[in-house]
Every structure is written in structure tokens, then in C-alpha cells.
Amino acid sequence: MFLLLLSGLWIGFSLMASGLAGMLLFQLNLPPTISIWDKIGGLLANSIWNSTNSWSLTALPLFILMGEILYRTQISTRLLNGLQPWLANIPGRLLHINVVACSLFAAVSGSSAATTATVGKITLDELSKRGYDRGIAIGSLAGAGTLGFLIPPSLIMIIYGILSDTSIGKLFIAGIIPGLLLASAYAIYIVIRALLNPAVMPEEEEHYTFREKLRSSRELFPVLLLIVIVLGGIYLGITTPTEAAAIGVVGAFGLALWFRNLTLANFREAVLSAVKTTSMISFIIVGAAFLSQVVGFVGIARALSLYISGLGLSPYLLIVVVAVMYLILGMILDGISIVVMTLPIVLPIIVAAGFEPLWFGIFLVFMVELSQITPPVGFSIFVIEGISGERVGNILKATFPFFLIMILMVILITAAPEIVSFLPNKMVE
Amino acid sequence: MKRLIAVIEACSQAGGYLSGLFMLLIVLLIVVEIIARTLFNSSTLIGDEYSAYFFVVVVMAGLAFSMKEQAHIRISIIRGRLSRKGQRYLDLVVLAIALALSCFALYHAILMTYDVWDLGMTADSISETPIYIPQLVIPVGLLLFILQLASDFLRRLLSSPTP
Amino acid sequence: ATGPSKLDLNAVYGASSFHTQGASDFAKRVEGYSRGTVLITVHPGGSLGFKGPELLKVVKDGQVAMSDILMGVVAGSSHVFGISSLPRLVKSYDEAHALYLDAKPLYEKAAQKWNQKLLYAAPWPPSGLVTKKMINSSADIQGSKTRTYDKNGAEFLKAMGGMPLSMPWGEVYASLRTGMIDSVLTSTESAKNGKFWEVLNNFKPINYAYPLNMVCINLDYWHALSPEQQEAMLKAAADTEAAQWANSQTRSEEAQKIIEQNGIKVSQEDAAFAAELDAAARKIQLKFLKKAKKAEAALLNRYLN
Ligand code: NA
Ligand code: NA
Numbered sequence: 001m002f003l004l005l006l007s008g009l010w011i012g013f014s015l016m017a018s019g020l021a022g023m024l025l026f027q028l029n030l031p032p033t034i035s036i037w038d039k040i041g042g043l044l045a046n047s048i049w050n051s052t053n054s055w056s057l058t059a060l061p062l063f064i065l066m067g068e069i070l071y072r073t074q075i076s077t078r079l080l081n082g083l084q085p086w087l088a089n090i091p092g093r094l095l096h097i098n099v100v101a102c103s104l105f106a107a108v109s110g111s112s113a114a115t116t117a118t119v120g121k122i123t124l125d126e127l128s129k130r131g132y133d134r135g136i137a138i139g140s141l142a143g144a145g146t147l148g149f150l151i152p153p154s155l156i157m158i159i160y161g162i163l164s165d166t167s168i169g170k171l172f173i174a175g176i177i178p179g180l181l182l183a184s185a186y187a188i189y190i191v192i193r194a195l196l197n198p199a200v201m202p203e204e205e206e207h208y209t210f211r212e213k214l215r216s217s218r219e220l221f222p223v224l225l226l227i228v229i230v231l232g233g234i235y236l237g238i239t240t241p242t243e244a245a246a247i248g249v250v251g252a253f254g255l256a257l258w259f260r261n262l263t264l265a266n267f268r269e270a271v272l273s274a275v276k277t278t279s280m281i282s283f284i285i286v287g288a289a290f291l292s293q294v295v296g297f298v299g300i301a302r303a304l305s306l307y308i309s310g311l312g313l314s315p316y317l318l319i320v321v322v323a324v325m326y327l328i329l330g331m332i333l334d335g336i337s338i339v340v341m342t343l344p345i346v347l348p349i350i351v352a353a354g355f356e357p358l359w360f361g362i363f364l365v366f367m368v369e370l371s372q373i374t375p376p377v378g379f380s381i382f383v384i385e386g387i388s389g390e391r392v393g394n395i396l397k398a399t400f401p402f403f404l405i406m407i408l409m410v411i412l413i414t415a416a417p418e419i420v421s422f423l424p425n426k427m428v429e
Numbered sequence: 430m431k432r433l434i435a436v437i438e439a440c441s442q443a444g445g446y447l448s449g450l451f452m453l454l455i456v457l458l459i460v461v462e463i464i465a466r467t468l469f470n471s472s473t474l475i476g477d478e479y480s481a482y483f484f485v486v487v488v489m490a491g492l493a494f495s496m497k498e499q500a501h502i503r504i505s506i507i508r509g510r511l512s513r514k515g516q517r518y519l520d521l522v523v524l525a526i527a528l529a530l531s532c533f534a535l536y537h538a539i540l541m542t543y544d545v546w547d548l549g550m551t552a553d554s555i556s557e558t559p560i561y562i563p564q565l566v567i568p569v570g571l572l573l574f575i576l577q578l579a580s581d582f583l584r585r586l587l588s589s590p591t592p
Numbered sequence: 593a594t595g596p597s598k599l600d601l602n603a604v605y606g607a608s609s610f611h612t613q614g615a616s617d618f619a620k621r622v623e624g625y626s627r628g629t630v631l632i633t634v635h636p637g638g639s640l641g642f643k644g645p646e647l648l649k650v651v652k653d654g655q656v657a658m659s660d661i662l663m664g665v666v667a668g669s670s671h672v673f674g675i676s677s678l679p680r681l682v683k684s685y686d687e688a689h690a691l692y693l694d695a696k697p698l699y700e701k702a703a704q705k706w707n708q709k710l711l712y713a714a715p716w717p718p719s720g721l722v723t724k725k726m727i728n729s730s731a732d733i734q735g736s737k738t739r740t741y742d743k744n745g746a747e748f749l750k751a752m753g754g755m756p757l758s759m760p761w762g763e764v765y766a767s768l769r770t771g772m773i774d775s776v777l778t779s780t781e782s783a784k785n786g787k788f789w790e791v792l793n794n795f796k797p798i799n800y801a802y803p804l805n806m807v808c809i810n811l812d813y814w815h816a817l818s819p820e821q822q823e824a825m826l827k828a829a830a831d832t833e834a835a836q837w838a839n840s841q842t843r844s845e846e847a848q849k850i851i852e853q854n855g856i857k858v859s860q861e862d863a864a865f866a867a868e869l870d871a872a873a874r875k876i877q878l879k880f881l882k883k884a885k886k887a888e889a890a891l892l893n894r895y896l897n
Contacts, residue, residue, distance in 0.1 A: 008508040009523045010501045016530050029598040031816030034654040041537030042655045043641075048538060048567055050643055052485045055477040061452050061487055062459075167766035238772065239463070240759070242480070246459035271449035276500035279448070279491035283501060286488075293641040297600060299633070332504060344639070376506060424766075472755055474746065544649065551668035553645050554758075555743055560645075560668070 015287030019294040026298040051289035061278040062245030063110035068270035069252040073261040076122040082219035085208035092194035102144035106151035107227040116145030131202035135398040143402025146369035151179035170424040288340035330371025437580040445494030451486040482563035489570025493577040524582040535571040602659040607636040621828035652707040657813040676804035680873035688802035711829040713806035714836030717844030720797040723775035738775040751872035780847035789854035
């Protein structure tokens with residue numbers, strides 16, 4: 001399978017071809033009247049239908065579309081203007097802008113790439129122009145951009161929820177505290193850097209009166225409103241994630257009209273762009289659905305879980321092994337492929353070891369976030385390379401501390417799973 | 430040959446628009462459902478079912494378009510290290526595999542849809558929609574996809590190895 | 593053939609589910625009776641990637657050799673399989689069993705048409721209404737948001753003035769917690785497994801239906817077995833069927849005790865409410881009857897009167 005993947009065959013096709021090969025190699029106990037090719041073909045056609053005819057998955061294109069529309073509004077400029085006065089007195093000042101803006105934008109965007117691109121497009125230039133340290137600027141963007149997956153809504157959580165039959169609404173809510181903790185950890189790190197070495201900031205300070213702060217906050221209002229509508233609906237149980245996504249699309253559309261950013265041309269662009277991303281992701285899901293059917297028939301998952309439970313690993317050691325495996329996979333694969341490919345095998349093992357599927361969902365999101373910033377294939381790195389024109393080596397160096405902070409957070413949620421389960425258990429009745 | 434490629438790409442583009450249209454229809458359907466529920470305390474009762482069917486259209490009609498726009502991802506570590514000539518050969522091989530797989534899928538998707546129509550299968554829902562109707566989208570989408578892959582294949586085959 | 597015959601059995605529900613356990617017991621019995629010459633692997637939790645409505649066709653084409661199939665969800669493939677999920681056609685395990693025996697020849701014929709053999713069938717524990725507020729009449733159902741699992745359930749509750757919703761089972765608990773839905777049409781067994789006492793307070797055992805779950809084998813695979821192997825399978829199927837019918841009833845009663853212990857109030861319907869429920873059920877039964885073929889209609893008419 002790795003050979004197929006590395007050959008540069010599209011991932012969806014690689015998964016299909018691996019499944020086909022798997023069936024040909026293993027599925028031999030057929031009655032003479034049934035041809036193996038018909039059986040494989042039937043399974044393939046069936047998995048195309050079953051994996052796309054899915055109500056829960058419809059949340060996916062809608063959140064993508066919402067992000068695409070927002071990307072074409074001036075939302076990031078407004079975020080910057082609105083946040084700037086509030087950050088002026090904190091050590092590290094505007095260096096926090098990436099963390100705060102990404103956290104806010106992550107709450108309306110489902111993907112890390114979109115979060116990184118939308119926020120970075122504005123902030124990186126602005127920070128350099130004002131004389132802030134470029135390394136921290138880039139590193140914090142790479143680190144905080146990945147919050148797009150952890151802070152709801154989240155495409156990864158939608159996919160995980162469907163594959164593991166976990167409530168997507170609960171997953172969304174579970175991501176909030178870990179997401180905010182991670183953002184705070186980044187902020188603390190920036191404060192420490194700023195206190196240790198004031199040279200990372202420009203010398204002259206900007207001062208704002210309270211009135212100016214309030215006035216600028218008006219710029220934040222539309223985004224906050226959208227967050228409240230989308231997440232509030234899920235939290236209060238008025239809407240399902242799919243419905244929240246539809247409301248989000250309408251809300252984003254409304255914002256774009258309000259800001260007067262919407263033309264027919266860029267609306268069409270937004271829709272077509274969402275079509276591209278949706279088909280791309282869904283094609284991988286189709287391939288993975290077929291492969292996991294084959295995995296089921298062949299019994300790989302069963303054999304592997306028997307083998308691993310036979311090893312008698314302690315739950316924590318198991319998690320370490322799984323984490324290392326994901327770090328390695330995450331180097332060359334993108335996050336969505338990792339989740340869909342591994343879940344049929346890994347989830348039963350994890351659940352058998354006594355972990356909650358909800359908790360593992362959040363753990364997996366962290367793994368996906370890490371994969372975004374590890375070489376050679378790291379989507380956030382590519383995005384930042386595109387925006388900043390910086391060399392990949394420099395980006396990686398700048399990102400490394402934030403990578404370590406993420407690892408620390410993974411250890412924290414493993415040691416204290418309540419961080420994940422607290423809010424979902426508190427959801428209002 | 431160039432005209433053929435142009436026609437195929439126009440088809441893929443049309444598929445992209447169709448896909449986008451159905452994406453908007455999903456939004457519309459769900460918004461109607463929400464309004465029905467909150468304001469009129471009723472339900473369309475087909476909201477879930479039809480948004481899932483529409484999603485099939487979004488994906489299948491969009492496949493060829495996203496291939497044309499090179500939005501499908503693949504790992505290009507090895508490809509990036511090859512010479513131009515090597516890349517061209519690798520692309521041809523990879524496209525041939527993709528074509529073979531898609532044709533295989535198309536053949537069985539047609540069989541499946543035909544069978545489902547022939548057997549008169551309907552959805553287990555209030556609408557009792559004949560399942561072959563939404564399923565028809567799959568062979569059509571795959572056919573578009575195959576045409577697009579074939580056109581990419583031809584384009585590479587025809588291009589001179591050293592431009 | 594050399595070596596034992598290996599067969600895959602697709603099980604739709606999770607490994608701890610009553611029907612999946614039945615399938616595992618069946619597999620063990622088959623292994624015993626066939627002296628190890630037929631080995632069945634049960635794949636629980638739909639891990640083979642099938643959802644349900646397509647299962648008759650999937651078994652017909654031999655994509656999987658065997659599967660358990662909830663009859664109601666394949667009624668769109670073969671009308672007769674809708675019988676066991678009709679509301680309030682039978683109101684006790686004895687009646688349900690009698691109906692099953694009467695309908696069995698029709699089921700077997702339909703299975704044959706779909707290139708498969710019905711091995712055994714057993715009922716889900718009967719479904720009732722698990723609700724937040726106490727339900728004593730159709731007036732209490734007005735506007736209540738109830739999760740149902742099939743078309744009949746949705747139409748039934750709609751006829752009672754409710755607002756039925758369908759959603760994946762995985763979303764149900766969270767939706768109850770958040771108030772997106774306030775009731776579920778399901779069995780005591782599922783209410784127990786879902787710990788519904790954390791979010792709901794009442795159970796009304798309206799004996800809504802005793803939906804059957806069957807296990808079928810593709811005929812190509814079946815004919816590839818030796819006569820002795822087939823006999824072993826049939827014997828195991830008969831044993832499993834008897835055991836599962838008994839289990840279903842005990843599990844339903846035990847589950848009811850457990851949810852009561854956990855604070856869910858169980859109350860029986862009174863005559864007036866029963867009449868309202870029957871009237872709503874009648875509409876669905878008659879609608880179903882319209883599409884029924886001759887033999888099926890004759891059978892139904894006996895139970896409708
Ligand atoms: Na997000
Ligand atoms: Na990576």
C-alpha cells in the first residue's frame with residue numbers, strides 16, 4: 001500500500017487498489033458459482049453508494065462552503081483591527097494576534113488549512129512591517145492555525161464521528177476546552193519569550209484609550225455572532241451539526257453581503273472551491289470505505305487487535321505506541337486520510353483497552369494537527385510557505401517549539417481525560 | 430484531438446457547476462427543515478434522506494471537475510525527484526491504473542444501479558423513493574471522471590517529452 | 593473441497609447486542625454440529641460496511657455469504673418483510689410467535705426469490721415510548737419530538753400528532769440531553785443499554801411492534817455445502833431460533849426491571865389510550881395491506897380482525 005501511495009497515485013485510488021489486492025490475496029473461500037471479480041466489484045460499487053449516501057456527511061461540504069465564503073470577506077482584516085488595541089498591553093503584544101485570531105476564526109471554520117491561510121494572509125505581513133520577530137510570527141501561525149480542527153466546527157471530527165458512531169455534536173463540544181487550553185499554552189509561551197528577550201518586539205508601544213478599544217471591538221462583533229449562532233445551536237440542542245453548518249453558510253453569506261464583499265464572481269468561486277475540496281475528501285473516504293470493508297473480510301483488524309492485546313501492553317504504553325505510529329504516518333499522509341485509513345483497525349483496540357471513543361476522537365484530532373506541521377508533507381507548512389515565501393527549513397525551525405507544546409497537551413489530556421469529557425457531560429438539558 | 434479534450438473539460442466544468450448547485454440545494458433543504466420545525470412545529474420528513482441523496486450528487490458530479498482542477502491529492506515525494514521525462518512516464522502509468530480502476534468501478538456501478546432498478550428497491554422511508562434514481566448519479570459521475578482521466582492521459586501522451 | 597468451509601456473517605448491531613450474541617451462539621453451534629467443518633466468522637457492528645437496506649441484495653449477490661437482516665428495513669426490497677414491523681398487529685410474544693409461524697412460508701419464498709435461504713428469525717424486544725413527560729393520551733404526544741427507527745414508526749407517531757425524527761443512533765443520547773428530541777420509540781433493552789434514565793423519566797410499553805431480525809445465507813454458498821453440513825446448519829438454526837425467542841422475552845423483562853430500578857416510571861396504557869393507539873396503527877396497517885399480494889393479504893386479514 002505504501003508503494004502505491006508513494007508512487008503518486010491519487011490517495012483514493014491507492015486505497016481502492018490496496019483493497020482490491022487484499023481481496024485477491026486473501027478472500028479465497030468462495031463457492032464455484034461466484035466470481036471473485038464480481039464480489040469485489042459489488043463491494044466497491046456498494047461502498048461508493050453507502051459512503052456518499054450519508055446524511056451526517058452533508059455537514060462536511062456545508063462547513064467547507066461556509067469557510068470559503070468567509071475567506072472571501074474581509075473577515076481577517078476586521079479580526080486584526082478589532083483585536084489590536086486589546087493586545088497592546090500584554091507582554092508580547094501583537095505577537096499574540098495569530099493565536100487569538102486563529103482561535104476565533106477556528107470557531108467558524110472547519111479546517112486548519114483555511115484557518116492558517118485566512119489569518120496568515122493578513123497577519124504575517126503586518127507583523128513583519130511593524131518589526132515583530134518573524135520566527136515567532138510564523139511559528140505561532142503554524143501552531144495556532146491547526147486549532148481549526150480542534151476548536152469546533154471541525155471536518156476531522158465530522159469524519160471521526162461518522163466512522164466511530166460517536167456523536168458529532170458531543171465531539172464538537174469536547175474540543176472546546178482542549179482548544180482553548182492549547183491556545184493559552186501558546187500565549188504563555190509567547191509571553192515567556194517576550195519577557196526573556198524584548199528584542200522580539202518593536203520598541204515603541206502603541207497606546208489605546210478604552211473608548212478606542214470599544215470602538216474597534218465592533219469589528220469583532222460579526223464573527224462573535226456567527227460563532228454564537230453556529231456553536232450555540234449545537235450546545236443548546238436546537239440544531240444538529242449538519243443544521244448548524246447550513247445556518248453557518250447562510251450566516252457567512254449574510255456577513256459577506258453586509259461587508260459588501262460579495263460579487264457573483266467570488267460567490268461562484270467560493271462554491272466551486274468548496275466543490276473541489278468536498279469531492280477530493282469524499283473520494284478518499286470512498287476509497288477508505290472500500291478498503292475497510294476488505295480489512296473486515298480479511299480479518300486484519302481482528303488479527304492485529306488480538307496480537308496487540310496479546311502483548312499485554314498497559315493502556316498508557318498502548319497510547320504511546322499509537323501516538324508514535326500516527327506521528328510517523330502523519331509525516332507523509334494528510335490528516336483525513338490518516339483518520340479514515342487507520343480507524344477501522346485502531347479504534348477497536350483502543351476501546352478494548354478502556355479508552356472512551358469520545359476522548360480518542362480528540363486525541364486523534366491532536367495527531368492530525370501534528371501531521372499538519374511535520375515534514376515532508378505538512379499542509380500548514382505548505383500554506384505558510386505559499387503566504388510568506390519563507391523557506392521550508394526556516395518555517396520548520398520556527399514551528400518546532402509549538403510542535404512541542406502540542407505534544408505536551410497530548411500528554412496532558414491523556415493524563416487528565418476529564419479535560420475532554422467535562423463540557424460534553426455538562427451540555428444543557 | 431484538442432477539440433475532444435476541450436469538450437471533455439467542458440463536461441467536467443458543467444459537472445462542477447451541477448455539484449455546486451446541489452450543494453446550495455442542501456443548504457436550502459436544511460434551512461426549510463429548520464424553519465418548518467421552529468416556526469410551524471412540523472417537519473419535511475424527507476430532509477435527512479434527500480440531503481444525503483444531494484450529497485451523492487455533490488460528490489459524484491464534482492469528481493471530474495476536481496480532477497481537472499488538480500484538486501485530488503497524491504503524494505509527490507518520489508515524483509518531485511524525477512526528471513521531466515520520468516515524471517511524464519510515471520504520470521502515464523498512474524493515470525492508466527486510475528483509468529482501469531474507474532472503469533472497473535463504473536461497470537459494477539452500472540450493474541448495481543440496473544439491479545436495484547430491476548428489483549424495484551425503494552427506500553425504507555416515508556417518501557419510498559426508488560433507490561435507482563439517486564444511484565444513477567454514480568455511473569454518470571464515474572463516466573465523467575473516466576473521460577477526464579482519459580483526457581489527461583491523452584494530453585500527456587501527446588505532449589512532447591521535452592518542451 | 594479441502595479444509596473446513598469458512599463463511600462470513602455480517603451482523604448489523606454491536607458485539608454486545610442481543611442479535612449479535614445470537615449470531616455468535618449460532619456460529620458456535622454450527623461448528624459443533626458440523627464437527628468443525630463449517631466455520632462462521634461473525635462481523636459485528638456493521639464492520640463490513642453495510643448499512644441495512646441493501647442487505648437482501650448484498651446477500652443475493654454473494655458479496656457476503658450470510659447476514660442478519662432487520663426485516664423492516666428491507667421491506668422496500670420485498671414487501672412481505674414489512675409485516676413484523678407493523679404497529680400493534682400483535683401485542684404479546686405468543687401472538688408474535690404465532691404470526692411468525694404463519695408468515696414463515698411467505699418469508700421463505702421471498703428469501704428464495706432473493707437467492708438466499710432464511711435460517712432463523714427472532715424478535716427484538718417490543719418497542720414502547722421512552723419519554724420525558726408522562727404520556728397518557730394522544731394529547732400528551734402532541735408536538736413531542738420522537739426518534740423513530742423506521743417509516744412505520746414515523747407515520748404512526750405522526751398520526752398520533754407527534755413530530756417524529758430520524759437520526760443516527762449515535763446522536764440519540766446527545767440529542768436527548770440537549771432537548772433536540774424528548775422521546776424515543778424503542779425497546780427496554782435499548783433504553784437500558786443507552787442509560788436513558790439519565791435523560792428520560794417514563795416508559796410506556798405500548799407493545800408497538802415485535803420486529804423480526806432474520807439470518808440468511810446466500811444460496812450459492814448454501815449449495816456449496818455438503819448435505820451433512822447443511823443439516824448441521826439447520827439444526828443449529830432451529831436451536832438458536834428457540835433460544836433467541838426465549839431470550840428476547842427474558843431480556844425485555846429484565847431490562848424493564850433495570851430501567852425501573854434506575855428511576856424510569858413504567859405505566860400501562862388505559863383503555864381509552866389503547867383505542868387511540870389502535871386507531872393510529874390501523875391507518876398504517878390498512879395502507880400496508882393495499883400493497884400486499886394475495887397470500888400476504890389473506891394472512892394479514894386474519895390478524896386485522
Ligand atoms: Na474549527
Ligand atoms: Na506531516
